[in-house]
Amino acid sequence: MAPLRERLLEKEGTQFPSKTYTEMVLKPAFDEAKGNFVESMIQIHFAHLIMLVDVGLVSKTDARKIIAAIHHLKVQDIKESEYEAKFEDLFFKIEQLLIEDAGDIAGNLHIARSRNDMGIALYRMTLRKKILGLMESSLLLREALIEMTREHIDTVMIGYTHTQQAQPTTLAHYFNAMTDMLTRDMERLKAAYKTVNRSSMGSAALTTSGFAVNRQRVQELLGFEELIDNAWDAVSGADYIAETATAVQLSAINLGRSIQDFLLWGTQEFGAFLLATPYVQISSIMPQKRNPVSIEHMRALLSSVTGDAQTILLMLHNTPFGDIVDTEDDMQPYMWRALEKLGGIYRLLASVLITMEVDKQKLLERAQKSFANVTELADTIVRTDRLSFRQAHHIVSATVRELMEHKETELTALTLSILNKHAEKIVGHSLSLTEEQLKETLDPAHFVKIRSLEGGPSPDRMKQTIEKRLKDQKHLEAWLQEKRALLEKANQEVNTILKKWMEEDE
Numbered sequence: 460m461a462p463l464r465e466r467l468l469e470k471e472g473t474q475f476p477s478k479t480y481t482e483m484v485l486k487p488a489f490d491e492a493k494g495n496f497v498e499s500m501i502q503i504h505f506a507h508l509i510m511l512v513d514v515g516l517v518s519k520t521d522a523r524k525i526i527a528a529i530h531h532l533k534v535q536d537i538k539e540s541e542y543e544a545k546f547e548d549l550f551f552k553i554e555q556l557l558i559e560d561a562g563d564i565a566g567n568l569h570i571a572r573s574r575n576d577m578g579i580a581l582y583r584m585t586l587r588k589k590i591l592g593l594m595e596s597s598l599l600l601r602e603a604l605i606e607m608t609r610e611h612i613d614t615v616m617i618g619y620t621h622t623q624q625a626q627p628t629t630l631a632h633y634f635n636a637m638t639d640m641l642t643r644d645m646e647r648l649k650a651a652y653k654t655v656n657r658s659s660m661g662s663a664a665l666t667t668s669g670f671a672v673n674r675q676r677v678q679e680l681l682g683f684e685e686l687i688d689n690a691w692d693a694v695s696g697a698d699y700i701a702e703t704a705t706a707v708q709l710s711a712i713n714l715g716r717s718i719q720d721f722l723l724w725g726t727q728e729f730g731a732f733l734l735a736t737p738y739v740q741i742s743s744i745m746p747q748k749r750n751p752v753s754i755e756h757m758r759a760l761l762s763s764v765t766g767d768a769q770t771i772l773l774m775l776h777n778t779p780f781g782d783i784v785d786t787e788d789d790m791q792p793y794m795w796r797a798l799e800k801l802g803g804i805y806r807l808l809a810s811v812l813i814t815m816e817v818d819k820q821k822l823l824e825r826a827q828k829s830f831a832n833v834t835e836l837a838d839t840i841v842r843t844d845r846l847s848f849r850q851a852h853h854i855v856s857a858t859v860r861e862l863m864e865h866k867e868t869e870l871t872a873l874t875l876s877i878l879n880k881h882a883e884k885i886v887g888h889s890l891s892l893t894e895e896q897l898k899e900t901l902d903p904a905h906f907v908k909i910r911s912l913e914g915g916p917s918p919d920r921m922k923q924t925i926e927k928r929l930k931d932q933k934h935l936e937a938w939l940q941e942k943r944a945l946l947e948k949a950n951q952e953v954n955t956i957l958k959k960w961m962e963e964d965e
Contacts, residue, residue, distance in 0.1 A: 496549060554566075586794065596806050600808055662694050722751060732815045735814035768797050835901075
C-alpha cells in the first residue's frame with residue numbers, strides 16, 4: 460500500500476482547491492451565495508460604477524459597456540449553476556462573465572474595491588432584507604395577539620405563579636402580556652436593523668483607497684442609512700450580526716415560554732382550548748387523539764432558532780479583530796435560517812391562535828371554585844374592618860388551611876361562620892363582613908373588574924390598553940414601510956441613472 464501522504468494527494472489533488480475543501484467549504488458557500496447574493500452583487504456593481512463615473516475614474520462610454528454586460532448576466536442560470544473549481548467563489552465567477560462580455564474594462568469595477576468591503580456589504584444587504592421579512596411576520600403575530608386580547612376581555616381564568624394557582628385574571632390579560640413582550644422583541648430587532656444598515660463600501664481591503672472615491676454616494680445608492688467610518692471596523696466588525704443574533708435568540712426564548720403554556724393548556728386535563736383541525740394530527744392507533752403537533756413543532760423549532768443564534772455568538776467568540784472567514788460564509792447562513800424559521804413560527808402561531816376554540820365556561824368555573832380568589836377577601840377585610848393587611852391575611856390563611864385539612868378543595872366551602880371563627884381567634888372579634896359582601900368578594904369576575912390600575916386585567920383597562928397597542932401597531936407598520944421605501948427609492952435612483960446613460964448612447 461502506498462504511503463498515506465501519496466494516497467491523500469491522489470484523492471485530494473495537488474492544486475487549490477482540494478477535493479475535501481471544495482466539498483466542505485467552497486461548494487456549500489457557493490450554493491448559499493448564489494441563492495442570496497446575486498441581485499445584491501449586481502446592485503453593488505451598479506452603485507459602485509455610478510460613483511466611479513461621478514468622480515471621473517471611469518468614462519461613461521466604458522460604463523455603458525459594463526452596464527450592458529451586467530444586464531446580459533443570466534441571473535437564473537447563475538442561481539442554478541454548480542460550483543466550478545476554477546472560480547473560488549461567486550464574486551470571481553461573475554467578474555469573469557463580465558470580462559468575457561465587456562472586455563478588460565469590466566475589471567475597472569474593482570477600482571477602490573475589495574472582496575472584503577463588498578462581502579460585508581453583501582452580508583448586510585442580505586441580513587437587512589431578512590430582518591424586514593421577520594418584522595413583517597412579527598406584525599402579523601402582534602395583530603393576532605391584539606385580536607385575541609379583544610376577543611377575551613371577559614374570559615376569566617386563573618393566573619399562575621410558580622406553576623400554582625395564584626389569582627383570577629383574564630385570557631386577554633395574558634395575550635396582552637405576550638403582545639408587550641413581542642413588542643420589545645421587535646424594538647430590539649429595529650435596533651439591530653439600524654446597526655446592520657450601514658455601508659462598508661469604500662473601505663476596500665482594510666485601509667480605504669488611494670483613489671478619491673465617494674463612499675457616501677455608494678452608501679446612498681445602496682440604501683444604507685449610515686456609513687461605517689473606520690475602514691478597519693468596516694471589514695472586521697461583526698457585532699452587527701451578533702446583535703441580530705442576540706435579538707433573535709431572546710425573541711425565540713421569550714415566545715417559547717408561552718408555547719410551553721399552550722401545550723399544557725391544550726391537554727384534556729386543563730381543557731382551555733381546542734385547536735382547529737389543520738393544526739392537529741390524529742394517532743395511528745388511538746382514535747380519540749388530537750395531537751397538537753403544530754405547537755409541538757413550534758417549541759422544537761424555537762429551540763433550533765435559539766441554537767442557530769448561539770452558533771453565531773460562539774463562532775465569533777475569540778476570533779481576531781480583522782477580516783477573517785469565521786465571520787463570513789460559514790457563519791452567515793445560521794443567521795438567515797434563524798430569521799426565516801422564527802418568521803415562519805410567528806406566522807404559524809398567528810393562524811393557530813386565531814382559529815382555536817377557547818372553552819370560556821370551563822375556565823370561568825375553574826376560577827369560581829379556586830382558592831385563588833382569596834387575595835381579594837383579605838383586601839376586603841382591610842376595607843370593611845380596618846384591620847392591617849397582615850392580620851387579614853392571617854385570618855384568611857387560617858380559614859383556607861382548615862378547609863384544606865378537611866379535604867375541602869373548592870371555594871364554595873368557605874363560609875362566613877368559618878371565617879369569623881378564625882377572626883375571633885386572631886383579632887378577638889367577628890368581622891363586620893356580610894354574606895353578600897363575602898359572595899361578591901369571592902367572585903372572580905369581581906376580582907378582575909376592580910383590578911383597573913394601569914396594567915390590570917379589568918375590562919375597562921384592557922379596552923384602553925388595546926387602543927394603545929393598536930396605535931403602536933400603526934407606528935411599527937410605518938417603520939417597516941419607511942425602511943422598505945428607502946431601499947426601493949435607492950434602487951429606483953440607480954435604475955433611473957442607468958436608463959438615462961444608456962439612452963444617451965442611443
